[in-house]
Amino acid sequence: MTQNYLNKIVLITGTSRGVGLLIASHFLENGAFVIGVSRSEATIAQKNYTHFSIDIGSPEEVIKMFRSIMKTFKKIDIVINNAAVLTSQYSMILAIKNVTEMVNVNLLGTFFISREAAKLMRKNSYGRIINIGSMAASLEPIGDSIYAACKAAINTMANVMAKELSGLKITCNTLGITAIETGMLKQLPKQKVDEIIKKLPVPRYASANDIFNVIDFFASEQSSYITAQVIYLGGVN
Amino acid sequence: MKISKEQVVTIILSTLNDLIDTLPNDQRFKPEVTTKLFGEGSPIDSLTLVSFIVELEAVFSTELDTEIVLTDDRAMTREKSPFESADELANYIIEITE
Numbered sequence: 001m002t003q004n005y006l007n008k009i010v011l012i013t014g015t016s017r018g019v020g021l022l023i024a025s026h027f028l029e030n031g032a033f034v035i036g037v038s039r040s041e042a043t044i045a046q047k048n049y050t051h052f053s054i055d056i057g058s059p060e061e062v063i064k065m066f067r068s069i070m071k072t073f074k075k076i077d078i079v080i081n082n083a084a085v086l087t088s089q090y091s092m093i094l095a096i097k098n099v100t101e102m103v104n105v106n107l108l109g110t111f112f113i114s115r116e117a118a119k120l121m122r123k124n125s126y127g128r129i130i131n132i133g134s135m136a137a138s139l140e141p142i143g144d145s146i147y148a149a150c151k152a153a154i155n156t157m158a159n160v161m162a163k164e165l166s167g168l169k170i171t172c173n174t175l176g177i178t179a180i181e182t183g184m185l186k187q188l189p190k191q192k193v194d195e196i197i198k199k200l201p202v203p204r205y206a207s208a209n210d211i212f213n214v215i216d217f218f219a220s221e222q223s224s225y226i227t228a229q230v231i232y233l234g235g236v237n
Numbered sequence: 238m239k240i241s242k243e244q245v246v247t248i249i250l251s252t253l254n255d256l257i258d259t260l261p262n263d264q265r266f267k268p269e270v271t272t273k274l275f276g277e278g279s280p281i282d283s284l285t286l287v288s289f290i291v292e293l294e295a296v297f298s299t300e301l302d303t304e305i306v307l308t309d310d311r312a313m314t315r316e317k318s319p320f321e322s323a324d325e326l327a328n329y330i331i332e333i334t335e
């Protein structure tokens with residue numbers, strides 16, 4: 001175990017399962033204090049972990065959570081915007097409820113969290129905002145019209161916020177992940193995902209370490225000159 | 238909670254002072270009630286103004302338990318901008334908290 005993140009306060013959304021759970025465990029193993037966020041209850045029980053069960057698509061709930069974080073922790077060093085929902089379906093039959101949910105969580109939720117976190121980071125003139133993007137933003141697969149659009153939007157959003165926040169020494173970057181074996185992936189036909197993966201320059205599924213490698217790079221104190229970047233895994237561009 | 242204009246002006250100037258203290262020496266100034274907060278002739282750059290608004294909203298929320306929003310349509314469409322001066326901003330805050 002290393003202590004790369006000792007004394008760092010890291011807020012991660014979508015920590016109850018999947019990639020968010022992996023990332024939270026990674027930061028905890030490396031000495032960070034992790035504030036996890038998800039709609040469901042906590043699935044991590046550790047002394048250096050605290051959990052907020054909120055809907056990040058609700059600005060009121062997000063603001064209330066940050067007030068509580070401000071009172072308890074006084075600061076946030078790193079934010080990982082990971083929470084996302086995915087419904088893959090042809091546009092003509094994609095339910096409006098699913099469209100709204102994807103926009104609220106994947107795009108607006110990411111914005112609300114980034115905005116409130118930036119206000120806290122401003123006080124210390126330090127921060128790393130890292131969005132978990134997706135290869136879907138670049139590959140634009142059939143069925144992912146709204147999901148891919150939201151992921152493309154957060155790439156752009158991070159790049160704009162990078163400009164706005166650079167004077168406060170806050171960086172904003174996006175990691176575009178490829179497919180990794182998680183609950184979200186199980187919602188998609190395996191054959192469809194395999195076909196996409198087969199066409200990647202590095203034709204394999206992502207591992208947790210592939211994700212940690214880029215997150216550690218973006219989150220590093222030495223990465224103060226790295227902002228407004230999107231890094232895709234697997235050779236996607 | 239009823240807040241007096243004098244109180245609001247004090248909070249505005251104190252918040253502004255705290256921010257000015259973080260600026261490089263050559264950008265520092267002494268804020269007055271007549272200090273223009275925005276636009277041509279203002280000594281405050283756009284990022285400092287944004288930080289000032291964020292901080293002022295936070296001070297009202299945490300210290301006075303009063304939620305104020307200084308950048309909504311109501312503020313932005315007024316004939317006379319609330320950011321014309323610290324005094325004008327105080328008038329606006331009194332108006333929206335009454």
